[in-house]
Amino acid sequence: MNFALGMLLLLAVTGGVWLLDRFFLKQRRDAAVRATLARAESKLALKAGESEADYRSRRDQVLQEVHQQAGREPWWVEYSKSFFPVILLVFLLRSFLVEPFKIPSGSMIPTLLVGDFILVNKFTYGIRLPVVNLKVLDVNQPQRGQVMVFRYPENPSLDYIKRVVGLPGDVVTYRDKVLTINGRPVQTEPDSDYEYTEGGLNVVSAKRYRELLDQHDHAILVNPEVPPVQLVGVRQFPQRDNCQYDDSGFTCQVPAGHYFLMGDNRDSSSDSRYWGFVPERNIVGKAFMIWWNFSDFGRIGMRIN
Numbered sequence: 001m002n003f004a005l006g007m008l009l010l011l012a013v014t015g016g017v018w019l020l021d022r023f024f025l026k027q028r029r030d031a032a033v034r035a036t037l038a039r040a041e042s043k044l045a046l047k048a049g050e051s052e053a054d055y056r057s058r059r060d061q062v063l064q065e066v067h068q069q070a071g072r073e074p075w076w077v078e079y080s081k082s083f084f085p086v087i088l089l090v091f092l093l094r095s096f097l098v099e100p101f102k103i104p105s106g107s108m109i110p111t112l113l114v115g116d117f118i119l120v121n122k123f124t125y126g127i128r129l130p131v132v133n134l135k136v137l138d139v140n141q142p143q144r145g146q147v148m149v150f151r152y153p154e155n156p157s158l159d160y161i162k163r164v165v166g167l168p169g170d171v172v173t174y175r176d177k178v179l180t181i182n183g184r185p186v187q188t189e190p191d192s193d194y195e196y197t198e199g200g201l202n203v204v205s206a207k208r209y210r211e212l213l214d215q216h217d218h219a220i221l222v223n224p225e226v227p228p229v230q231l232v233g234v235r236q237f238p239q240r241d242n243c244q245y246d247d248s249g250f251t252c253q254v255p256a257g258h259y260f261l262m263g264d265n266r267d268s269s270s271d272s273r274y275w276g277f278v279p280e281r282n283i284v285g286k287a288f289m290i291w292w293n294f295s296d297f298g299r300i301g302m303r304i305n
Contacts, residue, residue: 037066111163142283186213238276257280
């Protein structure tokens with residue numbers, strides 16, 4: 001069960017209890033309290049030697065205790081009413097405004113590191129109904145170079161994050177480590193050598209480049225020892241006929257209503273070249289900020305470009 005569905009079920013249960021209590025259970029409790037108070041008050045009497053003031057004080061205390069006992073909410077009502085507004089607020093925020101994610105792999109190094117906690121704008125690409133992810137209002141369309149979170153086409157219960165490389169209708173070519181969009185090579189400049197640890201054990205050496213994809217200037221990694229595409233890993237994905245593969249790379253024409261995405265760690269990323277195009281209906285949102293990293297506090301607040 002995914003988190004959004006779990007939140008929706010909790011919201012339905014706690015909200016249902018809140019409504020049930022507001023329009024039915026509370027009235028029953030109030031009637032029971034009035035009846036109990038009437039019985040209790042009828043049994044109270046002035047004791048011998050007791051002043052009128054002491055009697056009134058004793059009566060008020062007894063009636064207050066009776067009221068508290070008789071009017072007490074059942075635990076399941078009390079907890080549901082307490083959690084309902086919190087769950088509602090979290091559900092609305094995560095569904096329509098901002099949702100947090102944690103980066104689990106190194107496919108977006110050096111832009112995003114393993115362990116980065118990021119924030120994703122849920123309304124940039126349109127307002128969508130939670131759980132079913134159905135768009136009900138257009139806002140903006142994804143642009144080349146933006147970092148997008150989406151539902152993995154082979155298993156929509158998983159969220160993936162990659163960079164948008166190809167828009168609907170684009171011809172994306174990646175040969176000999178050179179990315180070309182619609183016949184125009186994407187501008188890249190050598191930056192520096194880069195090393196990172198993979199799996200906590202292996203140290204990987206790669207070349208770092210600055211890539212300018214439309215207006216998005218970002219870093220990518222290229223490992224000269226790895227082929228541009230490992231043909232054995234290419235699956236038979238929907239509209240696979242739109243792509244041609246060979247030992248030097250591939251060319252794909254992006255179908256209407258779909259997007260082509262790649263990781264910034266170009267030679268260590270499972271992306272569209274292996275499992276295909278991302279349908280528009282799978283879009284979750286645009287990543288825009290790193291809000292936490294337990295290993296590197298300096299990354300907190302960094303914008304994602």
